[in-house]
Amino acid sequence: MRSAASAPGKVILFGEHAVVYGKPAVAVAINRRTTVTLEDSGEMRIDIPSLGISFTGESGTPAGGILDYIMRALELYHDGSPLRVRVDMEVPAGSGLGSSAALTVALIGALDAYHGREAGPDDTASRAHRVELDVQGAASPLDTAVSTYGGLIYLAPDRTVRRLSADLRDSLVISSTHRSGNTAEMVASVRERYERLPEVMSMIMDATEMITRTACRFILENNLEPLGELMNINHGLLDAMGVSTPELSMMVHEARAAGAAGAKITGAGGGGSIVAFCPGTAGSVAEALGRKWNTLRAEFSSEGVLHL
C-alpha cells in the first residue's frame, strides 16, 4: 500500500506571536511544498533526505527536532504498523516558513489516504494543530490552517478562517538568515516576557491586533498600498516582543532601502526569515538581499493540502 500528500509552506504577513494570544493574523501559502510518501514496510523508517535524516526508531534512538512532529502524528493518527515515511521538503526547516506545519498537514493527508479515511480541510487542520500544540507546548492554528487551505487567509480571533483575495503576484520576497529559529523556544520566550511585563505586553498584542485588522480591512477594500507601512510597524512590535535579531533587522532595513514598501520578520523569529512586500520592486529587492542571504521571490499558492 502506498499513499502520498503534499502541503505548502507559508509566510505570515501580520500577527505572528499575537495570534498565540487569540489575536487575528494574516498569512499566505507559498509555492514551496513538503511532500510525504507512505509505503508498507517491514520496519518503521523515516527518511528526510534534505536533512540527512534516516531514522529507524531503534529503541533508545533519540528523535528530536522535526521528527517529533512525525512521531506525534503517527502516535495519534496511525495504527502502529511498520511504515516507511519519506519526506521531501521544499520548505527549509526552522526558516519561519512553516516547515513543521507543512510536514504535519502533508503527513496527516497521507495517513488518511493510507487508512482510507475521508476528512475535510477543517478536520485536517484541527488534527494538525493538535500535533503542533503537543510538540511545541503552545501553537496557534494559523500555520496548519494555511498549509491546509492554501491561499491568503485571515484567522479571526474566534479561530474561523476567512479566505481573502489580493493580487500578491510577484510582490513577495523572502530572505532567510543562515540561522534557523525554533518556534517552541521563541513562543516560550515571548510568554516569559508577557509574564514579566503583562500590562506592557498586553498593549503590544492589542496594537498588533489593530494592525492586522486594519490590514485585513484594506485587503477587503482591494487597497494594498498601506500594507507596507503596516508591515513595518508590525516588525517594530515583533522587535518589542524580543523575537528579532540584529541580522533580521538588518535584512528588513536593507529590503526597505532597496525599494520594499514594507518588510518584517515572518514566523517565530530568533533566526529564520523576513518577508518583504515589493509591488513593482521585487527584482531590485531580491537582488539586493540575494547578495548576502538565501533569497527567493515567493509565488503565492492557492493550493493547500493535496492528495497525490
Ligand SMILES: Nc1ncnc2c1ncn2[C@@H]1O[C@H](COP(=O)(O)OP(=O)(O)O)[C@@H](O)[C@H]1O
Ligand atoms: N537540521 C534539522 N534536523 C532536524 N530537525 C530540524 C533541523 N532544523 C530544524 N529542525 C527542527 O524542525 C522544526 C522546525 O519547526 P519550527 O521551529 O516550527 O520552524 P518553522 O515552522 O518556522 O520551519 C523544529 O522542531 C526544529 O527543531
Ligand SMILES: C[C@@](O)(CCOP(=O)(O)O)CC(=O)O
Ligand atoms: C510564532 C507563531 O505565531 C508562528 C510560528 O511560525 P513558524 O513555525 O516559525 O513558521 C506561532 C504560532 O502561531 O503557533
Ligand SMILES: [Mg+2]
Ligand atoms: Mg513552525
